[in-house]
Amino acid sequence: MNQLPTTAFRLLAVSLLLWLCFADKVQAQTPPTQEQTKATDAKPAQDMPPPEKAPPLPAGMTGSDASDPRFNLKPGLYDAGEIAKGLRHIQLLKKPGAFQLGSDDADNPKVKQTLGVLGMSDTSMIPKPFQLVMAQLAFANSDLAFQGKHLFMGNFYGVNIYDISDPAKAKLITSMVCPGGQGDVSVYKNLMFMSVEMPNGRTDCGIQGFPPTPPPAAGKAQGPSLPAPNKDRFRGVRIFDITDIKSPKQVAAVQTCRGSHTHTLVVDPKDKNNVYIYVSGTSFVRQSEELPGCSAEGPDKDPNTSLFRIEVIKVPVAAPQNAKVVSSPRLFMDARTGVLNALSSGATHGTGKPSFSDQCHDITVYPELGLAAGACSGNGILLDIKDPANPKRIDAVNDPNYAYWHSASFSNDGSKVVFTDEWGGGMGARCRPNDPNVWGANALFDLKDNKLKFAGYYKMPAAQGDTENCVAHNGSLIPVPGRDIKVQAWYQGGISVMDFTDAAHPKEIAYFDRGPVDPKMLILAGDWSAYWYNGHIYASEIARGLDILELTPSEFLTQNEIDAAKAAQVAELNVQSQRKLVWPAKLVVGKAYLDQLERSQALPADQIADVRNAIQTAESSKLTKGLAKLQSLSRSLKESAKTAKSPADSNRMQALADILQRPVK
């Protein structure tokens, strides 16, 4: 279909738009017509629960910063106010048509029809804007994965695949319809993996879900509830062959008892023939009539309960159709007593409900370290994954300010772990001025000798409004050498870039934010994941589409540091499957270290200037001149490293010295 509107249509549309906006102002001052009265005075609208009042800030706590310019941005879906610092918003690619309800216009007969199907026969009783936003979660964008020039954006309704070879001209290639929520996605070579947890998931990717029991015959009472086992229902992990990027083919669908809320790809460095999938299920256990062996009983009643475990799927790379669950590790077990629910810490704070560790929400693996960090509802846990099919818990932490352990990531050197607390589940406004800055925050832990030790909290500092769902969510490392930097999505709080080189004192170095979708009503939106991939930041906006951004130099980050980050290229990125980032021995990487040494005043100014000049000479001659000078500076830097004030600066000097010794083009 040709989607290019003619000029005439555009003009017509603009005048209509102006009329509508203008007409509103006129109408607002005239008495309502009968038609309008009908919609507004209808009983249900009056029964709308009143707006939530933000509870007072608990004693001794600090709230979010209401003086930040991000606090009062103009609301709007596509015309919301935007603000950025240290980031540039390149573009938003709107959610494709196949992933939205029939129309944007509530008066369109198609919408009415759809709403009718949804069980809303009398739509005149429903304020129209509500009709537009009702079905939103069913089409919410979720997590991202990357491979080569392709970006894979998960959605509750399927997956969208984009070509990002030119990020400024990124384009949609494929909309793959396959509902089941939440559509967490990973890629490995020619395989794409996708999480499904909802009861409408079907093995055949059908959108129809499953029909209700037919109504009882006239005169007869409704019979008792019937179990609904169905062999066509799918809850678990789907596997697609993406050899043809325009036509992903489902090759396997591995069923699990609780479905898959998230999953994590595990590539075992010792096993090239198989990959593993850790399945985190947080939903209800299905009946054993549908999937044999499933049990929702407590561990005291049933030692084979489907609770208190994760599942591990083994996928033969050459024969993915043979993928199957090979183990169900009891990550919460006390190894000594065999008690399955040994980690029931009951994380909670404030007015929230407690979270117990009978499930993991998400796991991040770092196979090169043989470790994984699990965010498991009531606890953060550390796993030994050297035997990937049999992960073993080696440490567990809790935190009095945590409500729900949601996700985890390692620093590149493995010396730190960042956990997130999804207080309010991502649907709540949790960055209001009265919300404590240690609730719904990142918790940073130092990791040494397989022990986690708390170091500090980080919460996006700006306050957000009552209608902006906001809490710590998914992010990835930005590979600036010599520093620990993470870009992170905060739903409608936008994107915040955190420097956690000093884990006890993390700080914000860049941000992007836009106003709420609506000023009166919390409409689910905002960035779900914000990840750095080969030079740009990509974010999955739940309601709006795909955001693409880039870093810009600031007082906290130099152009050299940004360029050095761009030098660390990867072929594939699944953020929860961490791989060690390495930088080529390019002089630009050296210049990033040099900028950092200048910032921390770790070297005398004349030594900095000497190195800078020598690098300039070598660079401008394309490494044909001045190499001897670089080597001599390299030797003196190694000497300086021995007496550096901080280990971080010492490491930077050492790394810079190594580059100067043997720079590459």
Place this chain on the structure above:
Amino acid sequence: MTKYLRQARPLYVGGSRKIRILVSIAACFGVLALSGLSPVRSYAQQPASERPVVVQPGAPGKPTKALPRTTKGKLPPVSKADVQFMQGMIVHHQQAVEMTALIESHTENKDVRSLGARISHSQSDEIAFMKRWLVLRGQPIEMTMAEMHNMHQGKMSHEAMMLMPGMLTAEQMKALKQAKGAEFDRLFLTGMIQHHGGALDMVKDLHDTAGSGQEAELFNFATDVDSGQRAEIRVMQNMLEKIPSKEKR
């Protein structure tokens, strides 16, 4: 995102003018999108071979089919069981709020008081969420007597029909109101454990009913009720062990 949909509460306030403004804002969006004036690129300039495709895979091993480029999203219908689940859970939650309201005048136990405050807050929140869910779908907030009768297969007395699973009977509520101190604590905790257990049964019934629980918001909410109340039951069981029983006193 986890499962807690209940926090998505409307901040919408009634009033005809506001509604009209919202309607016109929505209309503006619609026109913006149609007119191509939104800051969103059109694919029209791309040659046909480069335009995005819409596909739907088949079951494992089956071919993937191409859908028309104009395909729009569609959802499975909300079932009667979904609506009744929400209506029933509102009644169910209201009793929990009623029980927690007694705490102030009936016990000084710090743990019970703080637990009660949490339950009261979260269940009130959830009631607001459920009402919104129903209102948005043009459904009444209360079940009709006929529907209730059908649900219980006509086997129950009027009073029993008003009670959702796990709810305290009139006698139990009366005993709770008359108790003070440690006896109140004990009755409150045992009562609330029974009450929460009923919510778990309601979630199970929902998922055991064909065609229900497929709506994303309701699914997340039911998931949250299940895990949250399961956890709270354990907290209360631990508290109960610390309370001196009647016999020991």
